[in-house]
Amino acid sequence: MFVKIKDILAGKYPDGEEVQVGGWVVKNRSSGKIVFTVIRDSSGEIQVTTKKGNVCDDALREADALSLEASTIIKGKVRTDPRAPGGRELVATDVKIVGASRDYPIFGEGHNPEVLLDLRHLHIRSKELVAIMKVKDSVLSSCREWFRASGFYEVTPPIIMSSSCEGGSTLFELKYFDEKAYLSQSAQLYLESLIFGLEKVYSVTPSFRAEKSRTTRHLAEYWHIEGEMAWVGLYEMIDMLEQLVSYVCNKTAEERHEELRMLGSDPEYFKNLKPPFPRITYDEAVKILQADGFDFKWGDDFGTHEERQLSMHYDKPLFITEYPLEVKAFYMKDAGNAKVLNVDMIAPRGFGEIIGGSERETDLALLEERIRKQGEDPAKYGWYLDLRRYGSVPHSGFGMGAERLVRWICNQEHIRDTIPYPRTISRFNP
Numbered sequence: 001m002f003v004k005i006k007d008i009l010a011g012k013y014p015d016g017e018e019v020q021v022g023g024w025v026v027k028n029r030s031s032g033k034i035v036f037t038v039i040r041d042s043s044g045e046i047q048v049t050t051k052k053g054n055v056c057d058d059a060l061r062e063a064d065a066l067s068l069e070a071s072t073i074i075k076g077k078v079r080t081d082p083r084a085p086g087g088r089e090l091v092a093t094d095v096k097i098v099g100a101s102r103d104y105p106i107f108g109e110g111h112n113p114e115v116l117l118d119l120r121h122l123h124i125r126s127k128e129l130v131a132i133m134k135v136k137d138s139v140l141s142s143c144r145e146w147f148r149a150s151g152f153y154e155v156t157p158p159i160i161m162s163s164s165c166e167g168g169s170t171l172f173e174l175k176y177f178d179e180k181a182y183l184s185q186s187a188q189l190y191l192e193s194l195i196f197g198l199e200k201v202y203s204v205t206p207s208f209r210a211e212k213s214r215t216t217r218h219l220a221e222y223w224h225i226e227g228e229m230a231w232v233g234l235y236e237m238i239d240m241l242e243q244l245v246s247y248v249c250n251k252t253a254e255e256r257h258e259e260l261r262m263l264g265s266d267p268e269y270f271k272n273l274k275p276p277f278p279r280i281t282y283d284e285a286v287k288i289l290q291a292d293g294f295d296f297k298w299g300d301d302f303g304t305h306e307e308r309q310l311s312m313h314y315d316k317p318l319f320i321t322e323y324p325l326e327v328k329a330f331y332m333k334d335a336g337n338a339k340v341l342n343v344d345m346i347a348p349r350g351f352g353e354i355i356g357g358s359e360r361e362t363d364l365a366l367l368e369e370r371i372r373k374q375g376e377d378p379a380k381y382g383w384y385l386d387l388r389r390y391g392s393v394p395h396s397g398f399g400m401g402a403e404r405l406v407r408w409i410c411n412q413e414h415i416r417d418t419i420p421y422p423r424t425i426s427r428f429n430p
């Protein structure tokens with residue numbers, strides 16, 4: 001049926017061989033007797049030259065009528081031509097329009113981002129967004145490879161929940177039959193229940209955060225890669241995270257070298273990213289900020305500016321550990337000295353937090369007290385607290401934002417272009 005454009009450009013078919021391609025029109029210029037067309041398929045773009053005498057009159061008329069984003073089937077002979085983009089072109093022997101496209105609304109440059117978001121169902125076929133989605137495909141598949149090779153089981157936790165995991169301020173409420181329920185902020189609490197049978201589990205699920213802020217790194221719906229491991233402490237988990245992130249970056253840069261270059265990223269950096277990554281404590285991070293002139297008060301959490309500033313000191317992802325207990329979630333293990341055994345991984349060059357994780361609090365009384373201190377009723381976490389009553393074990397886990405990771409790897413200014421249909425405070429359509 002169809003051959004792929006990238007295989008033609010790679011020289012898989014000798015000059016003169018007739019092949020057939022199915023694709024969409026990127027450009028079309030006609031002078032009546034000769035038509036120059038650029039078509040694309042999922043693998044790339046190629047120039048097609050349709051000449052009077054090479055094709056029947058119907059096919060010449062079809063070629064002449066090709067318009068932006070019309071779908072077409074083109075039969076043609078491969079021809080090496082250094083002047084053609086990619087070094088090869090097709091000399092058409094037959095041209096058919098499959099789906100007409102009149103007045104396609106996205107052409108040229110400089111469109112208003114909100115207009116492009118209104119037309120996301122069309123813009124999603126653009127070269128840049130297609131490249132980013134291919135990178136995301138590699139990120140997700142290499143994550144799964146690493147987890148499976150590391151003895152993790154993929155599980156499918158619920159998305160509809162009865163309580164929060166990351167605090168009530170970012171919960172989406174939904175009417176669940178006659179009850180009130182919430183959309184998942186994180187699969188964590190359920191993953192913790194699954195380690196008592198499977199020991200090491202992971203999930204890739206949508207997480208929902210009713211973020212009131214408009215930032216370049218927050219979505220209201222994002223894809224959350226989470227892992228949970230029995231018998232593993234915080235620092236052993238950080239060793240594993242270095243391996244996971246390095247593997248995913250190396251593999252993705254290997255597979256999507258061209259796409260990353262086209263997006264203005266540096267595939268060589270990600271291909272060569274290896275452990276160890278720098279590790280500092282929260283206290284050390286505060287000292288760095290204060291030395292850099294930040295008026296930062298010990299006890300506060302780091303925001304975008306602090307994370308950006310800290311990341312400028314390192315050219316690899318930075319692990320920051322042991323934050324003050326007061327500013328972190330109830331489930332994080334008390335380290336003593338008013339700290340918790342948690343870790344955030346901050347990407348270099350200001351791309352911010354990619355991973356949040358911790359060792360989990362296993363002391364039942366402490367956990368109930370922390371839940372109360374966060375203004376919640378321990379009774380709402382009855383099932384979760386049972387995990388501490390029956391055969392509890394030391395365990396740790398983490399959450400990695402897929403879109404945050406893709407934004408860093410693809411060097412994208414805004415997180416909205418790392419997901420096909422971004423959901424933010426001002427948009428949930430199309």
Ligand SMILES: NC(=O)C[C@H]([NH3+])C(=O)NS(=O)(=O)OC[C@H]1O[C@@H](n2cnc3c(N)ncnc32)[C@H](O)[C@@H]1O
Pocket residue numbers: 165166185186187188209211217218219220222224226227353354355356357358397398399400401402403404
């Ligand atoms: N299993 C766990 O231990 C995960 C834990 N319960 C959790 O949800 N941590 S987190 O809130 O830091 O979110 C984890 C990551 O999830 C990403 N994240 C977190 N919030 C967002 C938003 N709003 N948009 C996009 N990405 C987001 C970001 O990379 C964070 O580091």
Ligand SMILES: [Mg+2]
Pocket residue numbers: 344353355356
């Ligand atoms: Mg976090």
